[in-house]
Amino acid sequence: MREPISGRAARKTSLQEMRSEYISMAIHEFRTPITAITSSIELLETKMELDALMLPFYKRNLSRIKEEITLLNNMVDDILISGSMVSGSMVARPEATDVVAFVGMIRRQYFHQRADKRQLSIRVSGARRHIYIDQSQLTGILTNLVGNAFKYSQGQGPLLRLHYGKKGLYIKVKDTGIGIPEKDIPFLFTPFFRGRNVGSRAGAGLGLAIVKRFVMANNGTIAVSSGAAGTVFTLMFPYVPDNNPGGHSA
Known part of the structure; x- marks a missing residue:
């Protein structure tokens, strides 16, 4: 027998929810190393400034690293939000x-x-x-x-x-x-x-x-x-x- 349309729709919804939950879990795992890298960069930057070691070369490259971390964070956010869009769980709280x-x-x-x-x-x-x-x-x-x-x-x-x-x-x-x-x-x-x-x-x-x-x-x-x-x-x-x-x- 063919599966009823309502049953197929429910199964599709369930799979979408499972996929959304999996994406959310995976993305949250990415946040841990990103946060650790960000903290280490900030500590290194502060220490170098206190020790008067912050030469222009180091400052320029630390800034570049922070820009790339921001880009990576934004990409992680985008993927997480896209999961909410698919599952229909995204709401505005104005x-x-x-x-x-x-x-x-x-x-x-x-x-x-x-x-x-x-x-x-x-x-x-x-x-x-x-x-x-x-x-x-x-x-x-x-x-x-x-x-x-x-x-x-x-x-x-x-x-x-x-x-x-x-x-x-x-x-x-x-x-x-x-x-x-x-x-x-x-x-x-x-x-x-x-x-x-x-x-x-x-x-x-x-x-x-x-x-x-x-x-x-x-x-x-x-x-x-x-x-x-x-x-x-x-x-x-x-x-x-x-x-x-x-x-x-x-």
């Missing part, structure tokens, strides 16, 4: 957020003291207000987009613009990189898709798919334009309703 302060924290924590000396520029315009967003997911959005902007740009660092419009906050991440082929743009937010011109640059092709999922989960929109001058990602998030406590910043 809260009133001052994005100007939040972006400053992201720059200090993830994009400070790069080995290549490039920096993330931040510009703000309009009357500053809070938006209602999951801060963990906002971190994933910003680190993915800004990280890609650094990865695919040369010369100068990327630009992040925050514009407080009438209906919501517009976030633009602009680079001066290699651009995205026009034929690739429709597939850009597809899991595991990578542009034909990325070459040997590291990446699993999950970041932008996750970004779009996070943006949609927080009632936002995302668009992309690209050309010879680089690529711009434009996001828009609505404000906290006026009757929501904390909806306006002081």
